[in-house]
Amino acid sequence: MTLVDDAAIKTLSVQVGARMLATSRRLVTAESCTGGWIGKALTDIAGSSAWFSGGAIVYSNDLKQRLLGVSAVALANHGAVSEPVVRAMAEGALARLGGDVAVAVSGVAGPDGGTPDKPVGTVWFTWSCLRDGRVETIAERQFFVGDREQVRRQTVAVALERVLAL
Numbered sequence: 001m002t003l004v005d006d007a008a009i010k011t012l013s014v015q016v017g018a019r020m021l022a023t024s025r026r027l028v029t030a031e032s033c034t035g036g037w038i039g040k041a042l043t044d045i046a047g048s049s050a051w052f053s054g055g056a057i058v059y060s061n062d063l064k065q066r067l068l069g070v071s072a073v074a075l076a077n078h079g080a081v082s083e084p085v086v087r088a089m090a091e092g093a094l095a096r097l098g099g100d101v102a103v104a105v106s107g108v109a110g111p112d113g114g115t116p117d118k119p120v121g122t123v124w125f126t127w128s129c130l131r132d133g134r135v136e137t138i139a140e141r142q143f144f145v146g147d148r149e150q151v152r153r154q155t156v157a158v159a160l161e162r163v164l165a166l
Contacts (some may be wrong), residue, residue, distance in 0.1 A: 003146075004153040012160035013041045013048075019164055020051035020101070025129075027163065028099035029055030030068055030089040032080060033107040033123060037156050053099045058089065068092030081106050081118050083126075083139045090126035091135055101166055102128045103159045109151045121145055123155050129166050138162075 020027055029038045039055040042048050056067045061080055064070040070088040078084045089104035107123030114120035121144040128137040140162070144154045 003150065004157040009041050009153070009156055009160070010044065012157060012164075013045050016042065016160050016163050017045050017048055017051055025100035026051055026053045026098065027101045027103070028053050028093045028097040029159075030093040030097075030102060030104035031055060031057050032059055032064070032089075032105060033109045034105055034152055034155050034159075035059060037152060038103065038105070038159050041156055041160070053097060056093060056097065064089060068096060079118070081108055081122055081124055083124055083141070086124040086126040087128075087137055087139055090128040090137060094128050094130060094135060100130045101163060102126075103163055104128075105155055105159055107151070107155060109148045109155075111148055119143070121151050123151070123158075125155075125159060125162065127162050127166055 031038055036057045042052045058064045058067055061075050068089050069092040070085055074084045074088055086104050086106045090102040093102040104126045108114050108118055108120050110120035123142050126137055126139045128135055144151045
């Protein structure tokens, strides 16, 4: 992915808002490595209160558990940057924050903290939607290149891009 600038993030945020309005859905977020950047990008759009309910910034494992219901077992067995944890984050955001669509992210933005299994730039994403009374969840792992800000910008962009496909 190329460098993601503020204009690209704003364009994606406007598109997400239009999509949520067109489908009469509300969006919630559960963010770890982005520290609220997805929510910030969405609330930069005037009128976002019509389609964005809010989100949880759950940087610590403790808050992932307490606010979103992520299990201690999932965290212990898989780590915060994993498919089971990010799935639980998105599904917990739907259940506890409300909304019809949730996006969750957890990753290793760097410059340190990487491991051979989860190098710097590893990010797990999950998008959950309520459809016909059921929760449908899609998870995806990406590996980004760049410094901490570049990894986080790319994470915000991918999170928003995939919301458009739901």
